[in-house]
Amino acid sequence: MGKRPCSGNDGERLFVGVDLGGTTISAGLVNAEGTLLGIASDAVGEDHRPHAIIQRIRALVEVVLRGNSRTLEDLEALGVCTPGLMDSRSGVVQAAANLRGWREVPLVELLAEEFHWEASKVTLENDTNAALLAEAWTGAAAGIKHIVLLTIGTGIGGAIMCDGQLLRGSKGQAGEIGHSILVPDGRTFGGAGVSGIFEGYASCSAVAIRARELMPPDSSLSKLEAVECEDVFKHAAAGDSYATELVQETAKYLALGCINCCRFVDPELILFSGGMAEAGDALLTEVRRQFQKYHWNLEPVRVKLKLASAGRNAGLLGAARAAMLSQR
Amino acid sequence: MGKRPCSGNDGERLFVGVDLGGTTISAGLVNAEGTLLGIASDAVGEDHRPHAIIQRIRALVEVVLRGNSRTLEDLEALGVCTPGLMDSRSGVVQAAANLRGWREVPLVELLAEEFHWEASKVTLENDTNAALLAEAWTGAAAGIKHIVLLTIGTGIGGAIMCDGQLLRGSKGQAGEIGHSILVPDGRTFGGAGVSGIFEGYASCSAVAIRARELMPPDSSLSKLEAVECEDVFKHAAAGDSYATELVQETAKYLALGCINCCRFVDPELILFSGGMAEAGDALLTEVRRQFQKYHWNLEPVRVKLKLASAGRNAGLLGAARAAMLSQR
Numbered sequence: 001m002g003k004r005p006c007s008g009n010d011g012e013r014l015f016v017g018v019d020l021g022g023t024t025i026s027a028g029l030v031n032a033e034g035t036l037l038g039i040a041s042d043a044v045g046e047d048h049r050p051h052a053i054i055q056r057i058r059a060l061v062e063v064v065l066r067g068n069s070r071t072l073e074d075l076e077a078l079g080v081c082t083p084g085l086m087d088s089r090s091g092v093v094q095a096a097a098n099l100r101g102w103r104e105v106p107l108v109e110l111l112a113e114e115f116h117w118e119a120s121k122v123t124l125e126n127d128t129n130a131a132l133l134a135e136a137w138t139g140a141a142a143g144i145k146h147i148v149l150l151t152i153g154t155g156i157g158g159a160i161m162c163d164g165q166l167l168r169g170s171k172g173q174a175g176e177i178g179h180s181i182l183v184p185d186g187r188t189f190g191g192a193g194v195s196g197i198f199e200g201y202a203s204c205s206a207v208a209i210r211a212r213e214l215m216p217p218d219s220s221l222s223k224l225e226a227v228e229c230e231d232v233f234k235h236a237a238a239g240d241s242y243a244t245e246l247v248q249e250t251a252k253y254l255a256l257g258c259i260n261c262c263r264f265v266d267p268e269l270i271l272f273s274g275g276m277a278e279a280g281d282a283l284l285t286e287v288r289r290q291f292q293k294y295h296w297n298l299e300p301v302r303v304k305l306k307l308a309s310a311g312r313n314a315g316l317l318g319a320a321r322a323a324m325l326s327q328r
Numbered sequence: 329m330g331k332r333p334c335s336g337n338d339g340e341r342l343f344v345g346v347d348l349g350g351t352t353i354s355a356g357l358v359n360a361e362g363t364l365l366g367i368a369s370d371a372v373g374e375d376h377r378p379h380a381i382i383q384r385i386r387a388l389v390e391v392v393l394r395g396n397s398r399t400l401e402d403l404e405a406l407g408v409c410t411p412g413l414m415d416s417r418s419g420v421v422q423a424a425a426n427l428r429g430w431r432e433v434p435l436v437e438l439l440a441e442e443f444h445w446e447a448s449k450v451t452l453e454n455d456t457n458a459a460l461l462a463e464a465w466t467g468a469a470a471g472i473k474h475i476v477l478l479t480i481g482t483g484i485g486g487a488i489m490c491d492g493q494l495l496r497g498s499k500g501q502a503g504e505i506g507h508s509i510l511v512p513d514g515r516t517f518g519g520a521g522v523s524g525i526f527e528g529y530a531s532c533s534a535v536a537i538r539a540r541e542l543m544p545p546d547s548s549l550s551k552l553e554a555v556e557c558e559d560v561f562k563h564a565a566a567g568d569s570y571a572t573e574l575v576q577e578t579a580k581y582l583a584l585g586c587i588n589c590c591r592f593v594d595p596e597l598i599l600f601s602g603g604m605a606e607a608g609d610a611l612l613t614e615v616r617r618q619f620q621k622y623h624w625n626l627e628p629v630r631v632k633l634k635l636a637s638a639g640r641n642a643g644l645l646g647a648a649r650a651a652m653l654s655q656r
Contacts, residue, residue, distance in 0.1 A: 085626070146498035160592070162495055162502070169490065169594020170474035171630065179624060180591040181584050183512060193625035194587075256509050259522075263508040264488070264592040266497020296507060297521035298413070302499065 013076050016061050017320030019127070019313075020044075020053070020082040022098030027060035028313060029068050030320035034138035036313060040064040048100040050107070054114050061115075072115060079123040079323030080107060081130035081315050083157075087172050088322075091124045123319070123326040128157035128175065129166050130318030131273060131310065136161055137321045140309040141269055148267045149308065150177065150257070152276035155190060156199040160265050167265065178203065182256060201253040204229035204275045207246060216242055233279040247279075248286060255290035262303055273308035280307065341404050344389050345648030347455070347641075348372075348381070348410040350426030355388035356641060357396050358648035362466035364641060368392040376428045378435070382442050389443075400443060407451040407651030408435065409458035409643050411485075415500050416650075419452045451647070451654040456503065457494050458646030459601060459638065460487035465649045468637040469597055476595040477636065478505065478585070480604035483518060484527035488593050495593065506531065510584060529581040532557035532603045535574060544570055561607040576614060578604075583618035590631055601636035608635065 013032040018025065026041040040063040042056060061078070065071060083097035091108025093099075112119040125133070132149040135141040141149075145164040151157035156178030160167040167174045178199035179192060186196025189206060200206050207229040215222050219242035220235050235243035258270050276283065288305055295301050310317055341360040346353065354369040368391040370384060389406070393399060411425035419436025421427075440447040453461070460477040463469040469477075473492040479485035484506030488495040495502045506527035507520060514524025517534060528534050535557040543550050547570035548563050563571035586598050604611065616633055623629050638645055 162490070162497065167490055167495075167593065170596035171594055173590070174490070174592065174594040176591045176594075180588045181510070181622065184510065184581070184584055191625075194622060253512070256512055260508045260588070260592075262501070263504045264502065264588075265495065266499055266502040266504075268498035294509065294522060297519075 013324070014070065014074050015320040015323045016064065016075055016078045017130075017316035017318065017323065018057055018061070018078065018080040019130075019315030019319060020057070020080055020099075021127070021315070022083070025053075025056055025060060026313075026316050027057065027064050028316035028320060029064045029070065030317060032324060034134075034317065034321070036317060038064045038068045039313070039316070040067070044099070048102070050102070050105045050110055053099065054110050057111065058114050075121075077121050077123065077323035077327050078111065078115070078117075079125060079130070079319035079321070079326075080111065081125045081127045081319040081322070082107075083127045085173075086124055086126055088124050088126070088129075088168070089172070091119065091122065093124070120326070123323045125319055125322040126159075126172075127315050128159040130316075130322060131308065131314040132159035132161055132166065132271075132318065133321040133325075134310040134314040134318035135271055135273075135308050136164075137317065138310070139314070139317075140271055140306050144269050146266065146268045147271065148175075148177070148258075148261045148265065148269075149271045149273060150254075150261075151274040152203055152254075152272060153274040154203060154205050156203050156257075157274070158261075160261075160267070162265060177257065177261065180257070180260065182253065182260075198253070198257045202250055202257060207232050207250050207276075210249075211243070211246055219243065229276060230278070233282065237282060247283070248290075250276075251283065251286035252290045252294075254283075254287045255294055258287065258291055258303070258305065259294055267303060269304045269306060271306055271308040273310075273314065277307050341652075342398065342402050343648040343651045344392065344403055344406045345458075345644035345646065345651065346385055346389070346406065346408040347458075347643030347647060348385070348408055348427075349455070349643070350411070353381075353384055353388060354641075354644050355385065355392050356644035356648060357392045357398065358645060360652060362462075362645065362649070364645060366392045366396045367641070367644070368395065372427070376430065378430070378433050378438055381427065382438050385439065386442055403449075405449045405451065405651035405655050406439065406443070406445075407453060407458070407647035407649070407654075408439065409453045409455045409647040409650070410435075411455045413501075414452060414454055416452050416454070416457075416496070417500070419447065419450065421452070448654070451651045453647055453650040454487075454500075455643050456485035456487040458644075458650060459636065459642040460489055460494065460599075460646065461649040461653075462638040462642040462646035463599055463601075463636050464489055464492075465645065466638070467642070467645075468599055468634050472597050474594065474596045475599065476503075476505070476586075476589045476593065476597075477599045477601060478582075479602040480531055480582075480600060481602040482531060482533050484531050484585075485602070488589075488595070490593060505585065505589065508585070508588065510581065510588075526581070526585045530578055530585060535560050535578050535604075538577075539571070539574055547571065557604060558606070561610065565610060575607075575611070576618075579611065579614035580618045580622075582611075582615045583622055586615065586619055586631070586633065587622055595631060597632045597634060599634055599636040601638075601642065605635050 096102035158175040158177030183196035189200025236247040424430035475489040486503040486505030511524035517528025564575040
């Protein structure tokens with residue numbers, strides 16, 4: 001029987017998605033239906049030099065292929081995602097968020113060389129865009145073409161899909177929603193030097209910082225040694241009034257940020273992921289309530305607010321999807 | 329000699345663009361290079377019934393064709409633009425901004441019937457999108473693919489082009505930048521019921537309102553019977569310190585709005601049009617200064633801020649361009 005080049009030994013189209021995170025590297029084997037067939041992970045380790053990272057990625061790819069009785073020849077393409085500033089068109093990571101010394105690293109070229117492939121077989125995507133691709137493929141946004149994803153953690157990452165296509169902008173910087181200005185001359189937050197940005201009010205880190213700043217002695221939170229965002233949500237659920245106020249205020253800022261997403265790009269669906277999304281429906285209900293309150297009176301609220309569903313594998317699934325889309 | 333159907337009698341491709349404004353209707357004959365060959369205008373008049381408006385449009389189209397020795401048969405397509413809420417895909421004006429009683433008017437269908445054409449020969453576009461199409465065709469944004477246009481007048485209209493395509497969003501509402509929230513729980517403005525929106529701080533109307541609110545008796549503006557936006561700019565240029573302060577504050581809010589455009593959609597160029605753009609370089613210089621001040625430190629400012637150049641004919645030129653693009 002003839003074998004199609006670049007596909008599994010039974011003719012199945014196969015892709016590897018690599019999620020190159022701050023502490024972990026994961027590689028997943030994914031088919032054209034978005035089914036994750038296998039996964040291998042390892043710590044990033046201390047040696048962040050590009051050559052060392054490339055070696056670790058190669059080892060993980062081989063592990064996941066072996067575990068599924070496949071070889072490198074079975075792969076149609078490989079996608080890699082990572083946080084940071086990058087040019088997905090040229091395949092260059094301009095500045096990695098969590099990898100020391102990564103400046104202008106031609107990651108696609110290096111990976112292609114390592115595997116003895118054409119560069120066109122390797123795709124680079126930022127991690128939030130990859131997560132959105134995963135959600136739109138097999139996750140909470142499957143079948144939907146106008147989507148915003150907000151990843152709410154240390155900061156707020158954003159990704160935008162319009163008419164089924166990732167919105168990139170002129171320099172690949174579209175969707176930096178966490179850095180939009182929501183309170184002119186407001187609180188300082190992070191290292192970008194701009195006061196009053198969205199993630200300074202509505203990220204997990206911002207909630208924790210705000211909780212500590214104005215802590216009243218009668219709040220149950222004041223008994224904790226270090227207050228984290230999840231504590232605020234837990235204590236609010238248990239009835240603490242200060243924590244409840246913080247949750248409501250956070251939901252208000254999230255709602256304002258979502259309204260601005262609607263005004264700029266008019267999505268059908270806004271997805272929440274990241275640490276804060278773990279607060280689940282308690283958070284969503286409050287964000288929806290505040291959204292309604294600040295929504296214009298020209299029409300009823302039509303955008304849907306939901307939790308993302310692809311979970312911790314969103315990055316590698318989306319990286320595989322990016323690789324698949326690049327082969328069209 | 330054979331004659332191509334749907335083109336001028338010398339084979340030139342010809343389009344009519346109609347700008348259906350609040351007080352004036354204009355029709356322009358435009359060729360495929362974006363040259364305006366002729367224009368005819370008339371007052372909208374008191375009778376806003378769709379049938380009456382359609383008749384006026386037909387009369388203007390015939391006037392402009394006759395003036396150029398052309399007939400309806402010479403036209404490849406017709407585009408019409410108007411302010412308001414509309415679905416350009418279905419050709420229905422949901423709510424016109426300035427035409428009484430216009431609710432769910434199937435403008436494309438009505439025009440096609442009037443001219444005995446297929447509906448595919450008629451295109452509907454909102455006026456800000458049309459203006460952006462004109463700028464990208466032959467105006468200040470020619471050759472640029474990632475553009476935001478801000479029309480600063482009574483409110484702030486917005487239009488976004490990404491990768492050469494108008495960004496429409498899931499319900500045709502993308503680019504409603506004037507309604508994005510810039511100051512949570514800030515000043516009320518307009519009829520949409522949302523406090524703190526961008527156009528409540530940076531539109532011409534907002535400048536005039538703010539000027540009157542806090543007028544100190546020693547300002548030269550206090551001598552005027554009714555202060556309008558252009559007075560504020562004139563008196564600032566003449567050295568009045570209150571007017572100068574107002575101009576600086578307006579420029580600051582415009583800069584913040586422009587930064588948010590960059591964070592959401594990352595344009596290469598932001599264009600200013602509408603009444604406030606008449607303040608010209610005096611305004612732009614101050615907006616650029618404030619933009620620099622509030623810009624993140626991750627990279628130097630790369631977006632360009634410029635005045636739109638298509639002027640009062642932007643709407644009909646862009647409507648003709650929309651018609652032309654629809655025929656591809």
